[in-house]
Amino acid sequence: MTEHHTTAAGAGAGEEFWDARYRESDRIWSGDPNAALVAEVTDLPPGRALDLGCGEGGDAIWLALRGWHVTATDISGVALERAALHARDAGVPEGAVEWQRHDLAESFPEGAFDLVSASYLHTPGDMPREAVLRRAAAAVAPGGVLLVTGHAAPGPFDPPAHHAMHFPTPRDVLASLELPSDTWQVERAEEFERTQKGPDGRPGLRNDNVLRVRRPAA
Structure with missing residues (x-):
């Protein structure tokens, strides 16, 4: 599981914090794409995708190898x-992924996208998550999809600080997007259970949620 907490937490903690964290080890995340992304995107025709909080590139690489042209962002250079090195090692065609550094509280990629994916944008810091997700929705092209994946509750391996965080439900996220209810189509809004490995390598169960909404075609 990739399980990114990069751009969102970075927006609260800052670029220096996240650069330092990534320098602590050769790899933080597994390199695998997030399970919700695979489940929700496999059947979509490839187009332009925006990956918010790409971390070490697991989701962006998976998308690019399936024909998507990806703009992937993170606060950490x-x-x-x-991520760019991992993409080359994985055989991603040159130019299939554009890597952009953004603190999403301050700047946002330009353009319209057939898929905008925001995975695990949680932070105990000060980050305008709802405003970021509204900008994400605004970046969806006509007929395109916004996919928001998040935790439903603290997991068995989370540090104590996460227990003070607010984990919105899919319906909470939908309400915060302030989308015109008579046009956007809600294709999925539900909680699901998955297995997550802890620091000792042993698996544990945690609940996450997913929201998938589609902008009406022009």
């Missing part, structure tokens, strides 16, 4: 450099 160290993470982006590492």
Whole structure:
């Protein structure tokens, strides 16, 4: 499981914090794409995708190898450099992924996208998550999809600080997007259970949630 907490937490903690964290080890995340992304995107026709909080590139690489042209963002320049190396090692065609550094509280990629994916944008820091997700929705092209994946509750391996965090339900996220209810189509809004490995390598169960909404075609 990739399980990114990069751009969102970075927006609260800052670029230096996340650069330092990535320098602590050669790899933080597994390199695998997030399970919800695979489940929700496999049947979509490839187009332009925006990956918010790409971390070491697991989701962006998976999308690019399936024909998507990806704009992948993170607050950490160290993470982006590492992601680009992983993409080359994985055989991603040159130019299939554009790596951009953004603190999403301050700047946002330009353009319209057939898929905008925001995975695990949680942070105990000060980050305008709802405003970021509204900008994400605004970046969806006509007929395109916004996919928001998040935790439903603290997991068995989370540090104590996460127990003070607010984990919105899919319906909470939908309400915060302030989408015109008579046009956007809600294709999925539900909680699911998955297995997550802890620091000792042993698996544990945690609940996450997913929201998938589609902008009406022009």
